[in-house]
Amino acid sequence: MVRLGGVTVTERSVAQNAQLALLLEVSGTPKPGNVDREREHDDLRFEHFMAGAVGARSGLDRAAVGDSIGPAFEAAVEGMAGQSGGNTQLGALLVLTPLVAAAADERLSPASADTVVRETTVDDAASFYRAFEHVDVAIDDPPDGLEPLDVRRGSDAIPELREREMTLFDVMESSADVDGVAAEWVSGFERVFEASKTLLEGSGPVADRASDLFLELLAAEPDTFVVTRQNRETADEVQERAQEVLDGEEDATALAEEFVERDINPGTTADLVAGALFVALERGLEV
Amino acid sequence: MVRLGGVTVTERSVAQNAQLALLLEVSGTPKPGNVDREREHDDLRFEHFMAGAVGARSGLDRAAVGDSIGPAFEAAVEGMAGQSGGNTQLGALLVLTPLVAAAADERLSPASADTVVRETTVDDAASFYRAFEHVDVAIDDPPDGLEPLDVRRGSDAIPELREREMTLFDVMESSADVDGVAAEWVSGFERVFEASKTLLEGSGPVADRASDLFLELLAAEPDTFVVTRQNRETADEVQERAQEVLDGEEDATALAEEFVERDINPGTTADLVAGALFVALERGLEV
Numbered sequence: 051m052v053r054l055g056g057v058t059v060t061e062r063s064v065a066q067n068a069q070l071a072l073l074l075e076v077s078g079t080p081k082p083g084n085v086d087r088e089r090e091h092d093d094l095r096f097e098h099f100m101a102g103a104v105g106a107r108s109g110l111d112r113a114a115v116g117d118s119i120g121p122a123f124e125a126a127v128e129g130m131a132g133q134s135g136g137n138t139q140l141g142a143l144l145v146l147t148p149l150v151a152a153a154a155d156e157r158l159s160p161a162s163a164d165t166v167v168r169e170t171t172v173d174d175a176a177s178f179y180r181a182f183e184h185v186d187v188a189i190d191d192p193p194d195g196l197e198p199l200d201v202r203r204g205s206d207a208i209p210e211l212r213e214r215e216m217t218l219f220d221v222m223e224s225s226a227d228v229d230g231v232a233a234e235w236v237s238g239f240e241r242v243f244e245a246s247k248t249l250l251e252g253s254g255p256v257a258d259r260a261s262d263l264f265l266e267l268l269a270a271e272p273d274t275f276v277v278t279r280q281n282r283e284t285a286d287e288v289q290e291r292a293q294e295v296l297d298g299e300e301d302a303t304a305l306a307e308e309f310v311e312r313d314i315n316p317g318t319t320a321d322l323v324a325g326a327l328f329v330a331l332e333r334g335l336e337v
Numbered sequence: 338m339v340r341l342g343g344v345t346v347t348e349r350s351v352a353q354n355a356q357l358a359l360l361l362e363v364s365g366t367p368k369p370g371n372v373d374r375e376r377e378h379d380d381l382r383f384e385h386f387m388a389g390a391v392g393a394r395s396g397l398d399r400a401a402v403g404d405s406i407g408p409a410f411e412a413a414v415e416g417m418a419g420q421s422g423g424n425t426q427l428g429a430l431l432v433l434t435p436l437v438a439a440a441a442d443e444r445l446s447p448a449s450a451d452t453v454v455r456e457t458t459v460d461d462a463a464s465f466y467r468a469f470e471h472v473d474v475a476i477d478d479p480p481d482g483l484e485p486l487d488v489r490r491g492s493d494a495i496p497e498l499r500e501r502e503m504t505l506f507d508v509m510e511s512s513a514d515v516d517g518v519a520a521e522w523v524s525g526f527e528r529v530f531e532a533s534k535t536l537l538e539g540s541g542p543v544a545d546r547a548s549d550l551f552l553e554l555l556a557a558e559p560d561t562f563v564v565t566r567q568n569r570e571t572a573d574e575v576q577e578r579a580q581e582v583l584d585g586e587e588d589a590t591a592l593a594e595e596f597v598e599r600d601i602n603p604g605t606t607a608d609l610v611a612g613a614l615f616v617a618l619e620r621g622l623e624v
Contacts (some may be wrong), residue, residue: 097361
């Protein structure tokens, strides 16, 4: 319990902070290319992100009470998918689930998050694959030799997974060079923790800090979801144009309109912002 | 479990629908005078409503598992108040808590909701008064003879409450003629159930249906929260201007800007929309 503005308020639980991170992420505007408070697609709307965050909560609760990462993630994705917009926050949940487990277990840090992901099992990997049966996700063809482990195969890939004795950490490691979320898993969530400092050091509305952070991350590295759905060339262009916004040479709102029009959706960068919001909330970011 | 667009999705629980109703309510835009996706105040922002909905969930969960209405409402308000914007959704929670209890208990209907509120006790009334210690709320002076029961007194009013043997239903009945939410409590939630039909019969984005409904309700009756914070004359003007928007004689967005500027906030109407969204979700409204 803390006193705030003369009234007594309760501090949020770890799972509540994770759910709030999902909601704050989509509340930032403008976030060029992503659904935000002022831009949406006909078939993927702001309200689908609200429903996704509501449904994901039970899986986040499971991670917070110490359930294994794989089943907790699968439950979060299944709950998230209970709306008609399709995939809203799968990547964000893949960032959040281990962070929630780390925060519930001990003090949240890159080291504790690293321990959580390195302790994942083959069963966690099996649950991860099952999660893809709940929702259609844009995914590239897997690298050579990993075709049997294409996540689009869902449960059908599980025997191969057991044969190769791949843990969920191993699965992430195998795509860390082509997937920005997987790259976080194998690096102690380096960009997420770094980004959380930007949020904590900022001032003003949290939603504005989230959209500023989104642009900074977008300008720093190519978004791997854009590489997957379009190509590397487009991802490079997105990165450059985000830098132009930061340099004051381009208008963020105009860029947001253009990217939505061209169906360019830097989803991985949004996933990292959700993770950073969660870490910042755990470390005292006030909303 | 239902099949939707080729993937398996889980249906939401009663408490999840209530939380989603809170989030969808604030997602509708424009809603003249209220915080919405495109308009907010410096000290009461969209993000505060996100955090309010996250925090309220534990109280809604309690109502859904059969806890008494009073303590469940108090827990919801305490959780809602865990953000720095102050009162975001107290009135909406006063609408939702009995509806959640009715939906969890049996089929949600005006009759089952009426049974729930009429069964409230003096202890429920005591919890209701305690809820006001968690948050500052704009409230008018009570009617003559009810000064000792001014909710601003919080727990201090409880001995008087016990002396008079007033249940929470009795408390609501005593202000039903000056408070639109209390009026719902004593009428089987008549306007809420009626409004839910409008949502179910509509088409297009749910958030748009919510903002259309807001305008219809605003044009139908004076908003009692505006009466409380400003006066009856202002509430009458608000009602007339909402009708002008419906008649195509005034622009909803311009009116929204003006009301925010003049600090006119038809909060009771928003509370009814949240209740209607919940009933509609329970009855199959797809998001």
